[in-house]
Amino acid sequence: MVEKKKVLVIGSNSFSGIDFIDLLLEEGKYEVIGVSRSQEKPDFFLTYKRHPNENYSFYQIDLNKDLDRFATLIEKERPEYVVNFAALVEVGPSWDSPQDWFMTNAVAVTSLAKLLSQFSFIKKYVHTSTPEVYGSCEDKITENAPLNPSTPYAASKAAGDLSLFTFFKNYNLPICLVRSTNVYGRGQSLFKIVPRVALYLKMGKKIPLHGGGKAVKSYIHIRDISKGELSIMLDGKSGEIYHLSPDGEGIAICDLIKMICDKLNIKFDDAVDIVGERLGQDKAYVIDSSKARSSFDWKPVISLEEGVSDVIDWVSENYEEMTSQSLEYNHKL
Amino acid sequence: MVEKKKVLVIGSNSFSGIDFIDLLLEEGKYEVIGVSRSQEKPDFFLTYKRHPNENYSFYQIDLNKDLDRFATLIEKERPEYVVNFAALVEVGPSWDSPQDWFMTNAVAVTSLAKLLSQFSFIKKYVHTSTPEVYGSCEDKITENAPLNPSTPYAASKAAGDLSLFTFFKNYNLPICLVRSTNVYGRGQSLFKIVPRVALYLKMGKKIPLHGGGKAVKSYIHIRDISKGELSIMLDGKSGEIYHLSPDGEGIAICDLIKMICDKLNIKFDDAVDIVGERLGQDKAYVIDSSKARSSFDWKPVISLEEGVSDVIDWVSENYEEMTSQSLEYNHKL
Numbered sequence: 001m002v003e004k005k006k007v008l009v010i011g012s013n014s015f016s017g018i019d020f021i022d023l024l025l026e027e028g029k030y031e032v033i034g035v036s037r038s039q040e041k042p043d044f045f046l047t048y049k050r051h052p053n054e055n056y057s058f059y060q061i062d063l064n065k066d067l068d069r070f071a072t073l074i075e076k077e078r079p080e081y082v083v084n085f086a087a088l089v090e091v092g093p094s095w096d097s098p099q100d101w102f103m104t105n106a107v108a109v110t111s112l113a114k115l116l117s118q119f120s121f122i123k124k125y126v127h128t129s130t131p132e133v134y135g136s137c138e139d140k141i142t143e144n145a146p147l148n149p150s151t152p153y154a155a156s157k158a159a160g161d162l163s164l165f166t167f168f169k170n171y172n173l174p175i176c177l178v179r180s181t182n183v184y185g186r187g188q189s190l191f192k193i194v195p196r197v198a199l200y201l202k203m204g205k206k207i208p209l210h211g212g213g214k215a216v217k218s219y220i221h222i223r224d225i226s227k228g229e230l231s232i233m234l235d236g237k238s239g240e241i242y243h244l245s246p247d248g249e250g251i252a253i254c255d256l257i258k259m260i261c262d263k264l265n266i267k268f269d270d271a272v273d274i275v276g277e278r279l280g281q282d283k284a285y286v287i288d289s290s291k292a293r294s295s296f297d298w299k300p301v302i303s304l305e306e307g308v309s310d311v312i313d314w315v316s317e318n319y320e321e322m323t324s325q326s327l328e329y330n331h332k333l
Numbered sequence: 334m335v336e337k338k339k340v341l342v343i344g345s346n347s348f349s350g351i352d353f354i355d356l357l358l359e360e361g362k363y364e365v366i367g368v369s370r371s372q373e374k375p376d377f378f379l380t381y382k383r384h385p386n387e388n389y390s391f392y393q394i395d396l397n398k399d400l401d402r403f404a405t406l407i408e409k410e411r412p413e414y415v416v417n418f419a420a421l422v423e424v425g426p427s428w429d430s431p432q433d434w435f436m437t438n439a440v441a442v443t444s445l446a447k448l449l450s451q452f453s454f455i456k457k458y459v460h461t462s463t464p465e466v467y468g469s470c471e472d473k474i475t476e477n478a479p480l481n482p483s484t485p486y487a488a489s490k491a492a493g494d495l496s497l498f499t500f501f502k503n504y505n506l507p508i509c510l511v512r513s514t515n516v517y518g519r520g521q522s523l524f525k526i527v528p529r530v531a532l533y534l535k536m537g538k539k540i541p542l543h544g545g546g547k548a549v550k551s552y553i554h555i556r557d558i559s560k561g562e563l564s565i566m567l568d569g570k571s572g573e574i575y576h577l578s579p580d581g582e583g584i585a586i587c588d589l590i591k592m593i594c595d596k597l598n599i600k601f602d603d604a605v606d607i608v609g610e611r612l613g614q615d616k617a618y619v620i621d622s623s624k625a626r627s628s629f630d631w632k633p634v635i636s637l638e639e640g641v642s643d644v645i646d647w648v649s650e651n652y653e654e655m656t657s658q659s660l661e662y663n664h665k666l
Contacts, residue, residue, distance in 0.1 A: 095503075098443045098496065106439055106492055110431045110485065146479045149497060152443065155499050159439055159492030163431065164478060166488050169426075 003310055004031040004055065007233070008079040008324060010112075011086030012036045012058060015188045016128060016222065018046055020083060024224040025051040033077055035070065037062035037086070039153045042325070044318040047187045064108045071115055081233050082116060083126040084109075087160075090236040091132075091153045098152030106159035113164050117171040126233045129177045131243070131287045133158040140288040143179070143241040161241075168239045176236035179286060180244040184325055185222035185307060186314040193253070194219075194308060197260045198315040199322060211277035213254030218286055221307040224300035231296035240287055245289040259305070337364040337388065340566070341412040343445075344419030345369045345391065348521045349461060349555065351379055353416060358384040358558040361653075366410055367536030368403065370395035370419070375658070377651040380520045404448055414566050415449060416459040420493075424465075431485030432501045439492035446497050450504040459566045460511045464576070464620045465607045466491040468552070473621040476574040486492070494574075501558070501572045509569035511562055513577040514620060518555035518640060519647040523658055527641060529554075529646040530593045532655060534604060542605040551619055553579040554640040557633035564629035578622040579633045596645055 007024055011017045012034025018041075024030040025048055032055060038056055048056065061070050063086065067247035074082075087105050088094070094101045108128070116125055136142055147162075149155040167173040184194040202208050221291060230242040250260075254268075261268045293299055313329050315322060340357055344350045345367025351374075356362040358381055365388060373391055376382050382390065394403050396419065407415075420438050429432045443458070449458055467474055468481035480495075482488040517527040533540050535565070561577040569575060584592075587601075594601045615657040626632050648655060 094446050098447055098499075099440050102435070102440045102492070102496070107432050107435045110435050114431055149495055149499060150502055151499055152496065155443075155492070155495040157568075158495050159435070161489070162482055162488040163435070163485065166482060166484055169483055197419050 002029070004029060005080045005081065006031045006033065006077060006079040007083060008033045008035065008077065009076065010035045010063065010082065010084040013038050014085045014087075014120035015185070016183060016191070016225065017085035018048060018187050019185065019222040020046040020085070020226045020229055021056065022051070023223065023230060025055055027230075032056045033073070033079060034058045035061050035063075035073070037064070042321065044321055045187050050121050064104055067108075067111055067115060070112075074115075074119065078121045080118075080121065080123045081126070082122055082124075083229065083233060084112070085128050087128065087157065089130075089153065091151050093248035094151055098156070098186070101152050101156040101157065105153075105156035106163060109160035110163045113167040113173060113175075116174045117167050123174060124233050124238070125173060125175045125237065126229060126236070127161070127164055127175055127177050129179045129241070130154065130157050131179045131181060133161060133179070134287075140286050142288045143175075143243055143291055148155050152273060165239070172238070174238035176232045176238065177241040178232055178244060180225050180228075180288065181218035181220050181246065181250070183222045183225050184219050184311060186310055188222070188311070193256065194311045195315055196261070197257050197271065198264070198312045199319075201260065201264050201266050202315065202319060203323065206273045207257060207271055208275045209254065209257070209272040210275055212274050213257060213272070214252055215244050215288060216250045216252050216286070217256075218245055218248075219256065219304055220244065220300055221302035221304075224302055226290055228296070228298050231298050232292070235296055236296075240296070242292040243287045243289040243300075243301075244292055245287045246304075251304065258309075259308060260312065263309060283329060335362070337362060338414065339364045339408065339412040339567065340414045340416060341366045341368065341407065343368050343396065343415065343417040344403060346371050346374050347418045347420075348378075348518070348525075348560065349516060350418035351381060351520050352388065352518065352555040352575045353418070353559045353562055356556065356563060357386070358388055360563075365389045366406070366412060367391045368394050368396075368406070370397070375654065377654055378520050381646065390543070393410050396439055396445060399449040400441075400444055400448060404528060407448075407452065411452075411454045413454065413456045414459070415455055416562065416566060417444065417445070418461050420490065422463075422486065424484050427484055427486035431489070434485050434489040435492065436592075438486075438489035439496060442493035442629050443496045446500040446506060446508075450500050450506045456507060457566050457569065457571070458506060458508045459562060459569070460494070460497055460508055460510050461562075462494050462512045462574070463487065463490050464512045464514060466512070467620075473619050475575055475621045476624055498572070505571070507571035508649070509535065509565045509571065510574040511565055511577060512574060512620065513558050513561070514551035514579065514583070514636075516555045516558050517552050517644060519643055521555070521644070523655060527593070527644045528648055530590050531597070531645045532620050532652075534593065534597050534599050535614040535648065535652060536656065539606045540590060540604055541608045542587065542590070543608055545607050546590060546605070547585055549619070550589075551578055551581075551583035552589065552637055553577065553633055554635035554637075557635055561625055561629070564631050568629055571629075575628070575635075576620045576622040577619045577625055577631075579637075583619050584637065592641060593645065596642060
């Protein structure tokens, strides 16, 4: 029997963290340790619960507040891989308390990098960044594009990325950065567009559409992303950034909503309320993922039609429980 | 009588802050409010003390801890200009507690920007950045060069800069960023190279020389910088970065030390101890200041020979008091 590889996942309660854990457990070759500042979510979010729990353990630790406890855990468990999904990710609220976004996305990341730099048993530290660090992207951009963030969220993520690279340069901390376009899928937070629109339509609630929904975004199914992240974890070159993105040029928000309306047989015009543009809303995030595609045997395989239908099914299956949840973003510190 | 313009200087106890205040008071057209987290320094540092104090007032406020008091001050005083020199600037110690550097240079700057964005009476916010945000610079670099910091200090400054730009883009906060090569002059902290070497030589102490002092740095006299900053404050275009740098390609640390040795008639080989290279020590900071030179009637006028001699005179004049001061960097929080 081959010994299982130990992977520590920070931000195990995030949508991306949950799906990545689900993939690791499905592969059967990993022992997974999840860390989150919050308690585990309700079961209908935790797709990984379908696996026997002998290969998964969860610790509630806030890296902003209790890095010492995290240090004790990592010294005891000695994981080969650390994959970090923890971040404050919402754009709008980052204008209200930008300092909180910097605390989590830059300061805590810096303290973490300093800690991890001490442990030579770590073969790879995979860090999830965001294409928003580039600001508005008119053309397909590569990993070499300059940083030009437009929001405190994006600036705080860029700050964390810059900080991490100093630990790679000086301590050889084996970091890989991942920047993915927008993800969606079964298990996603209910305030995110795909599940939210599906839920709102089912509830008969109007969908507020910022700037008429003309912003073009590039959506990719979470499982395609998780597979890319696994390749990066195993075979990524330290000190490198990898983009993960779908084929095609992205989709306007309004067209995505139309797709969901069509699947639910609801008229688009009846479903939406046009509201003002968001502050610092970048026009498009169309990123070039040729580097990941050529470095690994990776490409996205789940179509938007297929993935969106699956989210709608998930919403239908768990409708009662979901409508008892908050559908708004709650800023927790 | 023309009414004086009100300028609020944050980091008024820093060397750059002190000289800028001295220049403002010398011009006679400004009322200056100084803010620092620490008490005013001993008088021999405070070159601005030569002016009558009716145009200067000082407030001890720590922006990391008491932004509310600062907000009250700024609402009461309604300055037209805010110039910020406050930062944790040392490179070496930034490896020991990188999170502190991020707190001051990125988080506090973000909170400040959010606060200043509310006040339409502010005509210009001048922020001192650093060329270290570019990392090692082989060629003369312009303000468009990508961010590639090598140390937590540099990464934290880059983070603050990125954050500021989001407030320019979204709230039209009228920011100008200044990136200057290394400054020196009368009044500088005693652990900085020019006064430190002069003091050590006079005291008969050996000078530790990192990596043999081969690192090339570009030194410019503080008064040349202050004049550039004043031009930027008055006439800089919001949202722009300006480099300030001397003519020439810079000087190797060992050659600078030789210059000071020569002026004091001491043999270089007797004066130094070669020690290891510093972590993340960038090789050169040679930046292109054509933009500032063409935008304003600005160019540096004080030669290195002339400026260094003046620092040596300052050290000689205050030798007794200086040797009772700490010659090391003290990390205060």
